[in-house]
Amino acid sequence: MVDVVVVGGGVAGAAVGALLGRMGIVTRVIDPNPEPLHDFRGEKLEGGQLELARRAGLDHAIRAVSTPVGTLWIARRGRVIDRRPDPQVDARYPDFVRAVRGEIGGSAALEVGKVASLRLSADTQRVSLVGGGEIQARLVVLATGLQPALAASVGLTREVLSPCHSVSVGFDVACPAGAFPFPALTWYSADIASRIAYLTLFPLDGPGGRVQRANLFVYRQLDDPWLRAVRERPLPVIQDALPGLADVIGPCSVVGPVHVRKADLTRTGASGVPGLVTVGDACGTSCPAAGTGLDKVLTDVLALARHAPTWLRSPGMSAEKVASYYEDSEKVRCDAWSLGRAWATRDHALGSTLRLRARRRLVAAAQGAVGRWRAVTR
Numbered sequence: 001m002v003d004v005v006v007v008g009g010g011v012a013g014a015a016v017g018a019l020l021g022r023m024g025i026v027t028r029v030i031d032p033n034p035e036p037l038h039d040f041r042g043e044k045l046e047g048g049q050l051e052l053a054r055r056a057g058l059d060h061a062i063r064a065v066s067t068p069v070g071t072l073w074i075a076r077r078g079r080v081i082d083r084r085p086d087p088q089v090d091a092r093y094p095d096f097v098r099a100v101r102g103e104i105g106g107s108a109a110l111e112v113g114k115v116a117s118l119r120l121s122a123d124t125q126r127v128s129l130v131g132g133g134e135i136q137a138r139l140v141v142l143a144t145g146l147q148p149a150l151a152a153s154v155g156l157t158r159e160v161l162s163p164c165h166s167v168s169v170g171f172d173v174a175c176p177a178g179a180f181p182f183p184a185l186t187w188y189s190a191d192i193a194s195r196i197a198y199l200t201l202f203p204l205d206g207p208g209g210r211v212q213r214a215n216l217f218v219y220r221q222l223d224d225p226w227l228r229a230v231r232e233r234p235l236p237v238i239q240d241a242l243p244g245l246a247d248v249i250g251p252c253s254v255v256g257p258v259h260v261r262k263a264d265l266t267r268t269g270a271s272g273v274p275g276l277v278t279v280g281d282a283c284g285t286s287c288p289a290a291g292t293g294l295d296k297v298l299t300d301v302l303a304l305a306r307h308a309p310t311w312l313r314s315p316g317m318s319a320e321k322v323a324s325y326y327e328d329s330e331k332v333r334c335d336a337w338s339l340g341r342a343w344a345t346r347d348h349a350l351g352s353t354l355r356l357r358a359r360r361r362l363v364a365a366a367q368g369a370v371g372r373w374r375a376v377t378r
């Protein structure tokens with residue numbers, strides 16, 4: 001019998017393993033992939049996320065595999081209006097996961113396997129593996145990301161708050177001139193008809209590199225013909241929708257595949273279930289355009305690390321006991337903030353009311369003024 005089985009070794013499950021392992025809690029993290037899969041997920045950690053990673057003791061490992069941006073160029077209304085210092089660090093998602101998995105140690109270990117089913121109770125949890133074998137644990141942490149099957153099998157309901165809330169498009173861009181003229185660039189759409197939130201370009205393989213990653217966030221249905229055109233000819237279609245962009249990025253070409261992912265906003269209700277908690281995307285998803293997924297992941301992990309040691313000190317793992325995790329004030333605040341950001345980012349890009357139009361103009365004017373002041377003082 002172990003203390004905790006973590007199902008899933010993505011960034012959330014791996015971080016739980018790392019933190020509990022340091023606390024001496026006997027933990028097994030189970031994931032079918034010995035090497036993290038190349039999937040399109042969060043590829044940057046921004047200021048607040050780096051602070052959460054620091055609190056979790058994971059920032060050194062994450063920085064070691066990341067490229068720092070240093071300066072971010074911001075474009076609104078068709079031109080670059082600010083070049084601001086930016087703490088963000090960028091890496092491909094599997095590199096983030098590999099870095100966090102590397103922090104699993106002490107009384108925790110990562111094991112290759114796929115969990116087939118769970119039998120939960122207020123006392124002992126039974127975790128069955130595909131191909132045979134069972135692990136008994138006092139607590140199960142479900143960190144299975146977007147895959148709902150295991151959660152559904154133990155009666156957890158996944159509430160879809162906003163289906164296809166946004167669509168993310170990711171691809172690599174190469175600059176034949178040798179290096180891009182900017183360290184990183186975020187380009188906001190000036191036209192609500194484009195249904196684009198923004199395009200962001202950032203280095204993944206060393207600063208000033210020939211290849212940058214491009215992430216585009218749009219509000220369209222997956223079968224929209226415009227998205228089909230983006231899949232086939234990403235740069236011309238995006239440059240057409242974002243006037244001025246082509247002049248700033250210069251001649252460049254797409255290298256490698258174009259990934260298109262839709263994001264539903266979901267929440268998985270897990271209160272009333274004994275012996276189990278959900279973390280990261282398994283607990284609730286976020287909107288990639290709002291960029292709050294890794295805040296949620298790290299906040300969940302820190303909350304769990306605050307509560308789990310107390311639960312394990314006394315017998316049993318009732319639903320009432322684990323409820324303190326879902327009621328954790330920092331987690332409740334972060335979940336609400338993430339949801340609010342998802343709707344606010346969408347409203348900012350699409351809103352046609354007088355108030356939202358005025359707000360967009362005000363944001364662009366304020367950022368332009370700050371940019372001019374920064375340029376003068378520089």
Ligand SMILES: Cc1cc2nc3c(=O)[nH]c(=O)nc-3n(C[C@H](O)[C@H](O)[C@H](O)COP(=O)(O)OP(=O)(O)OC[C@H]3O[C@@H](n4cnc5c(N)ncnc54)[C@H](O)[C@@H]3O)c2cc1C
Nearest residue numbers: 008010011012041042115144145168280281288291293294
């Ligand atoms: C396109 C896209 C762009 C994003 N961009 C950003 C961004 O810019 N900023 C940001 O903060 N967030 C972003 N996010 C959100 C962020 O990437 C996620 O919140 C985060 O990766 C969730 O991590 P996780 O560990 O919960 O899930 P995952 O990384 O999906 O991990 C789930 C793990 O569970 C394992 N698993 C599944 N089933 C089983 C099973 N039966 N047995 C054992 N293991 C199992 C899988 O193998 C996997 O390793 C983005 C998300 C997407 C989709």
